[in-house]
Each structure stands twice: as C-alpha cells, then as structure tokens.
Amino acid sequence: MNMVLIGSGNVAHHLGVGWQAGGHRIVQVYSRNADHAKRLADVLHCDATDSLAAISPNADLYLLAITDQTLPELVQQLPISWKGIVVHCSGATTLGILDRWKNYGVIYPPQSLSKDVPTDLSCIPFAIEGNTQAVTDYLIQQMSAIAPLSFEANTTQRLALHLGAVFANNFSNAMYQIAFDILAAQQLSPDLIRPIILETARKVQQHIPADVQTGPARRNDVLTMKKHLDYLKQEPDWQTIYQIISQFIKKSEI
Incomplete structure (x- = not known):
C-alpha cells in the first residue's frame, strides 16, 4: 500500500517504520510542525509537509496518528474526496467520527510507545475495526504481516x-x-x-x-x-x- 501518515508522534513513527519494513510505501508525513514532519520523513525516506492542502490525494491508506483532543477538528478540515481507507488509532474515539469517507477504520494499540525505545510490533495486540466487514478484514490482513496479534474489536470493546x-x-x-x-x-x-x-x-x-x-x-x-x-x-x-x-x-x- 501507499500510505500517508498524518501526525509525526510515537504511533506514527513505529507504524511507519513497521509498515515500511513490511514492504509498504510511506509516501508522505504531515505534521503541523514542519520540523517534526521532516524528522520522521527523513527516517522513512519520504516527503514531508505541514500543509493540509499539500497532502497527497492518492494514497491507499491515511493514518490519523494524532491526539484524541485534536482529532475531531482535524477530521473536519480534511478533504472528503480521498478514495483510500482513513483510519485513526485512538482507543477512546468512536469509529463514526470518520464517516465523512467511504472506507474508514481504527487501528488501536493498547501499548505505551516511545520513539526512542525499540518496539517489537509482533508482541503488541492491535484492535482493528472497519466500517464494513471487508474493511475490517483488509486492515487485519495488512496489520497481521507486522503485528500478528491484531484482532477485530468493536468500539465498545x-x-x-x-x-x-x-x-x-x-x-x-x-x-x-x-x-x-x-x-x-x-x-x-x-x-x-x-x-x-x-x-x-x-x-x-x-x-x-x-x-x-x-x-x-x-x-x-x-x-x-x-x-x-x-x-x-x-x-x-x-x-x-x-x-x-x-x-x-x-x-x-x-
């Protein structure tokens, strides 16, 4: 998949590195802080931007790896024309917050992640939810390559x-x-x-x-x-x- 990381924090870092090692392509990192975006983009050898308007419209997956507090506001600022799957990684935010898009889901790790601490994603269970069973199955399939403990879980779970x-x-x-x-x-x-x-x-x-x-x-x-x-x-x-x-x-x- 071609992926865009929206956010440059701990979760974006580890998933970006993991996905790239699993054969996926990170095409871009967005962050409101240009230096933070560039720092992670340099690690992943991809483009960086601090402009929402400059986010690539052609990715297969968009990961919204930002804080719960800023997620609702950012969602409303993003284009609804994206054809790729849009996912967030919050444990406490509902799936429905992403219903502006056709295909959307959640990839949530119940794990405290730090950029500077090496993390084996294969040891972390990721809770996966999609707006359709097809999206859920697809996300689990893609995640299982780097995190085999990934499993389906609804919003309440x-x-x-x-x-x-x-x-x-x-x-x-x-x-x-x-x-x-x-x-x-x-x-x-x-x-x-x-x-x-x-x-x-x-x-x-x-x-x-x-x-x-x-x-x-x-x-x-x-x-x-x-x-x-x-x-x-x-x-x-x-x-x-x-x-x-x-x-x-x-x-x-x-």
Whole structure:
C-alpha cells in the first residue's frame, strides 16, 4: 500500500517504520510542525509537509496518528474526496467520527510507545475495526504481516481495552512515582523497590491479579494500615488514594 501518515508522534513513527519494513510505501508525513514532519520523513525516506492542502490525494491508506483532543477538528478540515481507507488509532474515539469517507477504520494499540525505545510490533495486540466487514478484514490482513496479534474489536470493546490499559499502565505508573517520592523523603533509593515492581508484573503474566494479591489490606491488618495513614497525614491526596485502594482490596476479599 501507499500510505500517508498524518501526525509525526510515537504511533506514527513505529507504524511507519513497521509498515515500511513490511514492504509498504510511506509516501508522505504531515505534521503541523514542519520540523517534526521532516524528522520522521527523513527516517522513512519520504516527503514531508505541514500543509493540509499539500497532502497527497492518492494514497491507499491515511493514518490519523494524532491526539484524541485534536482529532475531531482535524477530521473536519480534511478533504472528503480521498478514495483510500482513513483510519485513526485512538482507543477512546468512536469509529463514526470518520464517516465523512467511504472506507474508514481504527487501528488501536493498547501499548505505551516511545520513539526512542525499540518496539517489537509482533508482541503488541492491535484492535482493528472497519466500517464494513471487508474493511475490517483488509486492515487485519495488512496489520497481521507486522503485528500478528491484531484482532477485530468493536468500539465498545476498544474503549474497554483503552480503559483497562489506563488502569494497568498510567495509574500504576503514578503509583510508582508516589512510592519513589515516599522513599526519597527518607533518602532511600528507588532501586530498593524496583525488584518488587518487576515481581508483581511477572506474576500477572501467569496469574489472575486477585489470586496473588498481598499486603496489609489483603490481610485486614488494621494496625499496620493505621500506621501508614498516620505517616501520610502530610499528603492528604496520597492518604485518600491509600484508603480507597485498601478498601477496594478488602471488599474484593469478601
């Protein structure tokens, strides 16, 4: 396929590199920031533009790899005359936002991607949805060459997948930062809890999280929890988080 990447961020970078390695041709990269567009275009050896009017009208696929917040506005600015498939890669945005075009879909990876971190797309499940079954099947076929774990998922399933990823990744990462800050206040290195972070991640690869839950809330160790809450008095937000999560763990054991 001949492809145009609209956006020059992490997802555009990894999919562009992956598609190109899989034999597809990236013909152009668009970004509002000309330098960003050129930077990715140089990697992919293709044209770059910061003008919507200059986007190639003859691509087989247009990937809208931009933020959820800017997607609705940009969609309304793009020509409806495109014959190729138009796809976005948002987990929380509906498929129907692209209904200005005849063929459209979604390619969503529940994965945190960074340009500077090598990523094996073959290990990432991509949720695929098309406006027709033919488009869905075609997108899965094309994606499977570089990401064999790609699968069909409707808009509601994709939203659930996105929400699950937020809990598993974004929220847990915020908890790691709180833990690091608690240690830093006592001049303790974050390296001291990196092993338990890895161990927890390892366990959930083979077990249901509830089956391997540990800690004072799991044991209903009221005395220890009170000491923790007293320690957190100077950080009311952390204290509230501690209380809510501990209560959830206790209720889950009933």
